[in-house]
Amino acid sequence: MQGLWRNTLAVMAGLLISVTALANPAPESVKIAIVAFTQGGKPVFGGIAGRVIEDGWLEQQLSQRGIKLQWIALPHAGAGPQINEGFSNNSIDFAVRGDLPSVIAGAGGVPGKLIVPGGSGNNIYLVVPTQSTAKSIEDLKGQRLALHRGRPWEFAFSNFLASKGLKLDDFKIANLNPQVGAAAVS
Structure with a gap:
């Protein structure tokens, strides 16, 4: 790849x-x-x-x-x-x-051309504190998750949850950008 x-x-x-x-x-x-x-x-x-x-x-x-x-x-x-x-x-x-x-x-009339699509293969990770016992997304049901809402990855994350039989409402979502979310985890 x-x-x-x-x-x-x-x-x-x-x-x-x-x-x-x-x-x-x-x-x-x-x-x-x-x-x-x-x-x-x-x-x-x-x-x-x-x-x-x-x-x-x-x-x-x-x-x-x-x-x-x-x-x-x-x-x-x-x-x-x-x-x-x-x-x-x-x-x-x-x-x-x-x-x-x-x-x-x-x-808005701003011209552009797609040259290299990102598509699959982009790596986005779900990170938990080191002391967490969570091994999968299912282990986090009902817990607080940091997710930058309204961003492109929210749709991909929602699809991932659906593939596991879950939905965003199964979690307490904190709308945090990636930097603040990383600080919250640490």
Whole structure:
């Protein structure tokens, strides 16, 4: 799976470079906006983009062509509108975002194109304190769960619960963003 994503992103970078080479001189930089956590005052990127940043291969490939790669870290709260604004004022070139901001952008006339869908394979984890005896979601029925409500993962989480014969009403849901939820667990 990692090879698939790496190859897909390499093709995406290649297409970007090829298209810009045919249409215009190479850009000075490529700006990619992505949601990040802040830890110790520095952004921490997760998912596929985090892996790309960690490996450094995309930055290296662009650097060989004289193009600077800029990762723009955005907070979870409000990332969708910030990305849409970035596309509409041309301050970003690419972004990693969810379905809802894409729909809102399209409805507002902000052009965009899906290049690499996230789909299955994204890893989202249910975390419990170390002293917890819970081994499955069923063990947490009736307990408090932190869930950032109204976000794309709520739908996926609801589907997961349904696959286990559960529903959101089986839990006491605290509407917390991922950072605050992690702090609450610790």
